[in-house]
Amino acid sequence: MERLNDDILHLPWYYEVEVAGTKPVTVSPISGERHRARIALVLSVLKAVAGGTLTQKRVLDLGCNAGLCGLECLSAGVSSYTGVDASHRAIAQAIYLFEDRNIAKERYHFVTSDIFEFMHKACGEQWDVVLALGIVHHLPWYRFFEFFEGVNTLCADILILDLVLATTSVAPAFQLFTRDTPHSQNPDGKIVIHPTKGALASLMGRLGFDAVIIKPCFPKTSAFADYHRGNRRFVVGCKKTRLDALASLQDDLGDMRLDGIPFKALVSACFRKVVKRIWHG
Ligand SMILES: C[S@@+](CC[C@H](N)C(=O)[O-])C[C@H]1O[C@@H](n2cnc3c(N)ncnc32)[C@H](O)[C@@H]1O
Numbered sequence: 001m002e003r004l005n006d007d008i009l010h011l012p013w014y015y016e017v018e019v020a021g022t023k024p025v026t027v028s029p030i031s032g033e034r035h036r037a038r039i040a041l042v043l044s045v046l047k048a049v050a051g052g053t054l055t056q057k058r059v060l061d062l063g064c065n066a067g068l069c070g071l072e073c074l075s076a077g078v079s080s081y082t083g084v085d086a087s088h089r090a091i092a093q094a095i096y097l098f099e100d101r102n103i104a105k106e107r108y109h110f111v112t113s114d115i116f117e118f119m120h121k122a123c124g125e126q127w128d129v130v131l132a133l134g135i136v137h138h139l140p141w142y143r144f145f146e147f148f149e150g151v152n153t154l155c156a157d158i159l160i161l162d163l164v165l166a167t168t169s170v171a172p173a174f175q176l177f178t179r180d181t182p183h184s185q186n187p188d189g190k191i192v193i194h195p196t197k198g199a200l201a202s203l204m205g206r207l208g209f210d211a212v213i214i215k216p217c218f219p220k221t222s223a224f225a226d227y228h229r230g231n232r233r234f235v236v237g238c239k240k241t242r243l244d245a246l247a248s249l250q251d252d253l254g255d256m257r258l259d260g261i262p263f264k265a266l267v268s269a270c271f272r273k274v275v276k277r278i279w280h281g
Pocket of ligand 1: 086
């Protein structure tokens with residue numbers, strides 16, 4: 001066990017963390033700033049919708065990697081955190097990290113599993129909060145809707161997604177995107193789906209979520225270029241909790257509909273959108 005722990009410490013980590021008194025090598029030089037800001041946003045959104053307190057909330061994190069978001073959720077007071085990831089290394093690092101931070105074992109649980117297998121074995125169990133951050137755009141296109149169906153079954157109330165959206169949109173659509181290389185845990189994921197904001201909001205609505213698309217106020221650095229370009233967003237869906245507290249962070253849905261709109265109105269809407277983009281950067 002000691003031997004495994006030592007190996008885990010010396011393999012590259014996804015997150016920039018301090019663990020066992022050292023800073024292990026990370027896979028990306030910008031990941032520290034980016035992940036800190038993403039996780040801070042998730043926590044502030046959760047606190048805002050939950051009215052300030054997260055006690056009593058059971059959190060499930062799909063594609064949790066080394067569980068960094070879980071550490072923050074637990075220190076914000078959630079009652080339990082379950083992290084699921086297909087990567088043995090990520091889960092071993094998560095366990096190492098949580099033991100290093102002396103987190104009470106009864107407050108967390110890590111599962112090494114593909115998320116779809118986890119969904120099938122969950123047997124009706126539900127969590128108050130489900131996080132799926134940075135994972136949807138890695139899933140093969142033909143599992144996209146299966147993911148939403150499964151996540152809907154697991155989620156009793158709040159769902160937070162962080163995902164890549166379509167770059168262009170003339171109407172709500174689920175666009176196919178070909179990646180250069182599929183994600184290592186999704187070898188079939190060369191072709192993935194990037195939904196437009198409108199398509200995603202409509203899908204979540206059909207599943208019974210009130211949904212808000214969040215435009216994060218991240219620093220204007222290259223670490224956040226995809227969020228600034230507008231093709232990556234956080235999406236918060238709630239089945240019971242009200243979303244009013246997020247009104248100030250809300251992005252416009254922005255997809256332009258072709259159906260039933262006269263051509264002149266469409267061209268002027270396109271023009272307004274381009275001007276708005278240039279004006280607001
Ligand atoms: C880009 S990382 C995001 C990690 C974390 N959620 C975050 O946002 O910081 C994607 C994670 O999802 C895991 N993953 C990808 N596909 C998966 C799948 N089909 N089942 C389980 N885990 C998966 C990867 O191993 C990786 O740890």
